[in-house]
Amino acid sequence: MASRGTILLTGGAGFIGSHVAVEVAAAGWTPVILDNFCTSERSVVERVGELLGSPVRCIGADIRDAQAMHAALGSISAHAVIHLAGLKAVGESVEKPELYQDNNVRGTEVLLAAMDRFGVRRMVFSSSCTVYGTPQRLPIDESHPLSAINPYGQTKLDIERMLDRWVDAGPDRHVCSLRYFNPVGAHASALIGESPLGIPNNLMPFVVKVARGELPELGVFGGDWPTPDGTGVRDYIHVVDLARGHVAALERLDSMHHERINLGTGVGASVLEVVHAFERVNGVKVPYAIRPRRAGDAAAAYADPSLADRRLGWRARLGLDEMVRDAWAFANRCG
Ligand code: NAD
Numbered sequence: 001m002a003s004r005g006t007i008l009l010t011g012g013a014g015f016i017g018s019h020v021a022v023e024v025a026a027a028g029w030t031p032v033i034l035d036n037f038c039t040s041e042r043s044v045v046e047r048v049g050e051l052l053g054s055p056v057r058c059i060g061a062d063i064r065d066a067q068a069m070h071a072a073l074g075s076i077s078a079h080a081v082i083h084l085a086g087l088k089a090v091g092e093s094v095e096k097p098e099l100y101q102d103n104n105v106r107g108t109e110v111l112l113a114a115m116d117r118f119g120v121r122r123m124v125f126s127s128s129c130t131v132y133g134t135p136q137r138l139p140i141d142e143s144h145p146l147s148a149i150n151p152y153g154q155t156k157l158d159i160e161r162m163l164d165r166w167v168d169a170g171p172d173r174h175v176c177s178l179r180y181f182n183p184v185g186a187h188a189s190a191l192i193g194e195s196p197l198g199i200p201n202n203l204m205p206f207v208v209k210v211a212r213g214e215l216p217e218l219g220v221f222g223g224d225w226p227t228p229d230g231t232g233v234r235d236y237i238h239v240v241d242l243a244r245g246h247v248a249a250l251e252r253l254d255s256m257h258h259e260r261i262n263l264g265t266g267v268g269a270s271v272l273e274v275v276h277a278f279e280r281v282n283g284v285k286v287p288y289a290i291r292p293r294r295a296g297d298a299a300a301a302y303a304d305p306s307l308a309d310r311r312l313g314w315r316a317r318l319g320l321d322e323m324v325r326d327a328w329a330f331a332n333r334c335g
């Protein structure tokens with residue numbers, strides 16, 4: 001089958017980008033990965049190729065490097081860019097706010113300038129529900145007030161605003177900012193998934209390491225939140241569902257100026273629900289202890305995903321059982 005066109009995936013070797021590459025290819029486009037491998041490994045690109053049955057083109061480059069970005073965009077004729085490259089560790093962003101501004105915000109500026117030079121006018125951007133700050137009401141729809149509660153969140157708000165200016169600065173430009181809730185899980189093949197460096201900050205990779213015996217127990221951050229079982233509630237979304245959302249956005253980009261759309265399931269799960277689902281589905285033990293609340297956390301956050309349904313014809317299909325099953329299978333095969 002002839003390709004429908006080339007899609008450049010910045011950060012395409014990462015957890016989410018690798019899954020997006022697979023879904024983009026399945027929909028008939030040709031993915032090209034661009035990554036500097038600061039938080040990912042080159043072997044991921046090979047595994048994406050293995051999954052697709054043919055190698056995927058990969059450009060090793062930093063989005064902040066104007067020359068490299070010109071060379072990259074000049075060497076392909078990109079229909080659109082899916083812009084996933086970015087640093088995402090909240091704690092690190094508090095310690096190194098300048099690094100986050102430089103990598104995420106300035107990096108996006110350089111990327112957009114290179115796109116301008118080569119006439120690439122479509123982008124799907126990896127935003128985050130962190131742009132809503134502390135939830136004021138639930139479920140969170142796209143009109144919820146915005147605020148940044150850490151430097152990482154500030155970069156997502158800054159980039160969304162930069163993209164507002166970019167779509168207005170020239171004719172026929174189209175952007176969809178996808179505000180992800182909590183992506184977890186892995187591809188059903190167990191060839192690609194999430195493998196953060198060092199001790200994980202996020203719940204699911206931490207649970208995986210405890211289940212494997214690499215960490216002694218999970219610290220549950222707070223048992224006294226105003227939630228049904230006292231532990232924090234989030235909207236976990238399977239990474240394959242999330243990846244499909246990017247394809248849906250890509251297909252409808254030409255009808256958009258700059259739209260912001262939540263990608264979540266609309267269903268909240270507590271920390272203990274995740275732990276218990278993990279134990280039940282995978283037949284393993286996840287020892288845990290209730291600890292003090294983590295600074296900056298909210299009791300509960302979950303999406304109103306109805307705009308994604310209306311605008312993209314997209315709904316999450318996979319539930320918590322598939323998320324914990326696939327996260328575990330990946331950890332045991334490739335993690
Ligand atoms: P990840 O760290 O696995 O992937 C990010 C990729 O971007 C990595 O491969 C990294 O090497 C690359 N990268 C970073 N800076 C780069 C640069 N300057 N030049 C080129 N490549 C660079 O993270 P992920 O979970 O796949 O996240 C992808 C995007 O989604 C990020 O923008 C992140 O902020 C956003 N996001 C993630 C989550 C989440 O919980 N995983 C939630 C909301 C939004």
Ligand code: UFG
Nearest residue numbers: 128129130180181182201202203206219220221232271297
């Ligand atoms: N949690 C624990 N123990 C842990 C890790 C997490 O109890 O070791 C709890 C948290 O307190 C929270 C829930 O598990 O209640 C989820 O925590 P994560 O760190 O996995 O996810 P967050 O919702 O806190 O935040 C993450 C990113 C944010 C991003 C958000 C939505 O860190 O930057 O997902 O994408 F905005």
